[in-house]
Amino acid sequence: xxxxxxxxxxxxxxxxxxxxxxxxxxxxxxxxxxxxxxxxxxxxxxxxxxxxxxxxxxxxxxxxxxxxxxxxxxxxxxxxxxxxxxxxxxxxxxxxxxxxxxxxxxxxxxxx
DNA sequence: CAGCTGACGGTAG
DNA sequence: CCTACCGCCAGCT
Numbered sequence: 001x002x003x004x005x006x007x008x009x010x011x012x013x014x015x016x017x018x019x020x021x022x023x024x025x026x027x028x029x030x031x032x033x034x035x036x037x038x039x040x041x042x043x044x045x046x047x048x049x050x051x052x053x054x055x056x057x058x059x060x061x062x063x064x065x066x067x068x069x070x071x072x073x074x075x076x077x078x079x080x081x082x083x084x085x086x087x088x089x090x091x092x093x094x095x096x097x098x099x100x101x102x103x104x105x106x107x108x109x110x111x112x
Numbered sequence: 113c114a115g116c117t118g119a120c121g122g123t124a125g
Numbered sequence: 126c127c128t129a130c131c132g133c134c135a136g137c138t
Contacts, residue, residue: 114138115137115138116136116137116138117134117135117136117137117138118133118134118135118136120132120133121131121132121133122130122131122132123129123130123131123132124128124129124130124131125127125128125129
């Protein structure tokens with residue numbers, strides 16, 4: 001387990017219930033700007049049982065990243081809806097469920 | 113050491 | 126909305 005990987009997991013674990021964040025935002029929060037792909041890779045290797053809100057991580061567009069129709073895709077939509085997040089056609093309206101600048105700052109102490 | 117490979121992101125058409 | 130490209134770079138082969 002690499003230090004950078006651990007920070008990615010921490011960033012994901014910090015996403016509040018009922019909200020979502022993009023791969024890029026997680027990477028940035030983990031001190032790895034521009035490494036969104038690394039975040040995706042890690043989640044791909046994440047064991048089923050691991051306690052981590054992996055399903056709260058979406059593409060910057062609000063779309064679920066997994067292949068539409070795949071098992072993981074359906075599971076992610078289910079988990080998101082289970083905590084009140086609206087998912088239509090594999091997409092979540094970030095305008096309402098995404099972490100905005102204010103919440104982002106309050107949660108992670110980022111500069112204004 | 114030289115490629116390959118992404119649960120990505122942004123732009124252009 | 127969709128496809129096509131290109132930039133990205135740690136981690137694997």
